Amino acid sequence: MQLSEIPLTNLWGRELQDKFPRVSFPEVLHDDHALLTFLESMEVMGVAVVSDVPCEKDQIYSFAKRIGRLKSTPYGETFNMQTRMDPNNLAFTDDYLDMHTDLPCLAAKPEIQMPHVIKQFPGEGGETMISDGFTAASKLKKNHPDLDVGGSIRTVNWHQMSRDSRFQVSSSEAAVKWYSAAFAFRDLLYDADNLAELKLQSGDMIVFDNLCVMHGRQEFCADQGERWLQGGYLE
Known part of the structure; x- marks a missing residue:
């Protein structure tokens, strides 16, 4: 069963806020039972936190090798998220990041994302926000059946920060329906019952299904210390 076909009963x-599935990095690397526990968590919940990762660069490679293979993207095999004085991406600032999935513009969007916190600043803010896109989509389908077309939920593509401002629809009425659906879906993502938050610490890695789990970030103050995440994607 592919991760994009997780039953809606899950x-x-x-x-989930206070009980994210957790596994140990050394155990996953060296113990098959720990690896199985991690894979089951990903299959059932679509998200898991890996603890005790060395706070050094490129730990992602050994983790990825244990599970599958890294997916190369326009950013390369891995990417670094650090606050910059001349950012060319909102992720390189200390601003709030809206809930999204990564790289929905690609024909084959990355299936699994795994950001590793090499250094977490000690100040307030910067919490990772997680929301189950399938939860939001199923509620949207239930509460607004007129917005549903195919009747099934296979994957979620959502990235407001990279969405084109121009798209073709058949009429102005269709555009109004699209925006109504988009606002309704976003409200569900941020509903208090659906949103979980956690502040990852240095040595943590969060792994999640990029086909259904949405993620974002609370704003923080870069003057309070350095924040460095290295991430990658798995096939």
Whole structure:
């Protein structure tokens, strides 16, 4: 069963906040039972936190080799998120990041994302926000059946920061329906019952299904210290 076909009975919301599935990095690398526990968490929940990762660059490679293979993207095999004085991407600032999936513009969007916190600043803010896109989509389907077309939920593509401002629809009425659906879906993502937050610490890696789990970031103050994440994608 592919991760994009997770049954809707495994939907989750804010109740996951204090009980994210957790596994140990050394154990996953060296113990098959720990690896199985991690893979089951990903299959059922679509998200897991890996603890005890060395706070050094390129730990992602050994983790990825244990599970599958890294997916090359326009950013390369890995990417670094650090605050910059001359950012060319919102992720390189200390601003708020809206909930999204990564790289939905690609024909084959990355299936799994795994950001590793090499250094976490000690100040307030910067919490990672996680929301189950399938939970939001199933509620959208239930509450607004007129917005549903195909009747099934296979994957979620959502990235407001890279969405084109121009798209073709058949009429102005269709455009109004599209925006109504988009606003309704976004409201569900941020509903208090659906949104979970956690502040990852240095040595943590969060791994999630990029086909259904949405993620974002609370704003923080870069003057309070350095924040450095190295990420990558898995096939």
